Structures are given as C-alpha cells and as structure tokens.
Amino acid sequence: MFPETIETDRLRLEQLTMEHLFELYDHTSVDAPAIDEITQYVTWSPNRSLKETRSFIEEQETQWEKGEEATYVVYPREEEDNAGEFGGCTGLSIDWSRRTGQLGFWLRKPLWGRGYSHERATALIALAFDRLDLDLVTVNHHPDNEQSARAIQKYVEAHGGRRDGYLRNHLVYQDGTVADEVRYSIAREEYDANKS
Template sequence: MFPERIETDRLRLERLTTDDLWSLYEHARADAPDVDEVTRYVSWEPHETPKVTHEFLSMVETQWADREGATYVVRTREGEPLAGEFGGTTGLGVDWDRRLGTLGLWLRKPLWGRGYSGERAGALLALAFDRLDLEVVAVNHDPENDASRRAIEKYVDRFGGRREGHLRNDIRFPDGTVRDSVRYTVAREEWREAVGDDHGVTFGERA
C-alpha cells in the first residue's frame, strides 16, 4: 500500500519502524538537544524512557499494517546538512471513508528554515494523490507557530490549496490541554494543475 522509500531532490523518506528505536529516542528523549523547541507546538511530549519510544513505534507499525497511515524518517541527501542522519519524522494519516489525508512533521533544529518542509509536503502530496487516489490533504498548525505558518502557507499556495480557517479547541495534547489550530487543504485537482504530469518524486522499496 505505502512505499517504503520516497525520494526528492534533497530528501529521502524511509519507513519508520522499531529498528529505528535508538535513533528516534536519541533525538526525542527529554534531554535531547533543542527538544523543548522541537516539541513546543507538536502534540507529543519528549520521551522519558526508551519504552515510550518503543510504544510509539509499535503504534506506527500497526497503523502501517492496517493501512491507516505511513510514517517516515526524514533524511537529507548528500551535500545537505546532517546528510544521511536521522533528521526527524513525517507522516500521512489516511481516512479512507472521506478520502482524506493529513500531514504531520517534526524536524531537528539544524534542518529548520531550509525549505525541507515544503519539499517533504510535495512528496507526501504525490503519495496521497498519485498513488493512493485520495481527494484532499489537510495540514494544521498551532496559531502561535509562525515558522510553521510561513512554511505551510508557502507550499499550500504553490500547490494551489487554501486556508480553511481557525479551529477552536481542535487538538488535545498529552498533558490534557486543548489548543486551537489553523487548517489548510489541497485538493487533488488543485495539485495536478500545479505540478502537471511530473511531480519529481520517486517511490520505491528500502535499499
């Protein structure tokens, strides 16, 4: 159903599995560099133990097996910062009944501000529309997260999408708090008109 590897000009996305436990834990643990900034606006908290990481990865593998979502390690390619290293994770959740995909992403701080968010979004839009035949892909950000807003607005505009609105009390966080979100969508027809016949993304199995 989902490709194990997706490649773009600067990125390689590889299926996230329990084999990645220690790489993920290294950068998601409570004392990891910049972890407070990384998790400030996301819906997960730093991992206190490897057990937490393993439980998360087990959930990810179940979602993959049940065809409910695909989660990938983000790696930059040769010549880019942190080339080949674990750079973060990204995913596409799937609601088949509504033919709707939902994007998610977090990156290590050295990869911020370099356009990787938009390039990765392009790859997952190609997966959603060209391979999975979904009709709409949505993405949300915290209203206070200006960096995500700028990145999302840039690629949503490039792919012909639109801002849907400010949703109040939309996301529940692990600590029990509830926050607003801002939602954007891109439809398949908008994406096709924007990219034409060549989306520049390669799907494959893990090397």
C-alpha cells in the same frame, strides 16, 4: 500500500521501524538537544523512556500495516549538510471514510529553515493523490507557530490549496489538553490543476 522509501532532491524518507528505535529515542527524549523548542507546538511530549519510544514505533508499524498511517524518518541526502543524520519524522494519516490525508512533520533544530518542509510535503501530497487516490490533503498548525505557518502557506499555495480557517479547541495534545489550530487543505482538482 505505502512505499518503504521516498527520495526527493535533498531528502530520503524511510519507513519508521524498530530499526530506528535508538535514533528516535536519542532525538525525542527529555534530554535531547533543543527538545523544548522542537515540541513547543506539536501534540506529543518528549519521551521519558526507551519503552515509550518503542511503544510509539509499534503503534506506527500497526497503523502502517492497516493502511491508516505512513510515518517516515527524514534523512538529508549526500549533498546536504548533516547528510545521513536523523533529521526528524514526517507522515501521512489517512481517513478513508472521508478520503482525506493529513500531513505531519517535525525536524531537529539544526535542519530548520532549509525548505525541507516544502520538499517532503510535495512528496507526501503526490503519494496521497497519485498513489492513494485521495480527494483531499489537510495540514494544521498551532496559531502561534509562525515558522510552520510560513512554510505551510508556501507549499499549500504552490499546490493550489488554501487556508480553510481557524478551528477553536481542535488540537488535542498527548496529555489531553486542547488548543486552537489553523487548517489548510488541497483538493484533488486543485492539485491536478497546479502540477508542474
């Protein structure tokens, strides 16, 4: 259902599999560089063991097989600084009953501020509408995450979408705590009208 690889002008997205175990652990463990900044606004916590990372990958592979979630490892392509290095992860979660896909993304700190969020979002939005025939794509961020807010606003507006609003106690963290979040969406008709 999902393509195993997706290439954009500057990025290569590869399906997250057990082959990425050590790479993923190196960049998501409690000792990973800048991990506190990376995880400040995401719902997952740094991994305390290789076993935790393995369990996460197993779950993502199961969701992939069920057609409910596509999780990719992000690599900058040859022309980019840090070419071929593990960059982070992105994904598209599917709610088939609502015909909705939700975007997710995190990057290692050295890759922040390069416009990669827009580029990978465009690829996953196309996947959602053109390949999976969904009706809506959503993306959320923590209200205090100004960097994500700027990036999301740019790519949502570029595809004709809009800010839906502020949802109280909607974001659920891995440890069970909740927080507010801001939601944006792009409808199929908005996407079609803004294709270039």
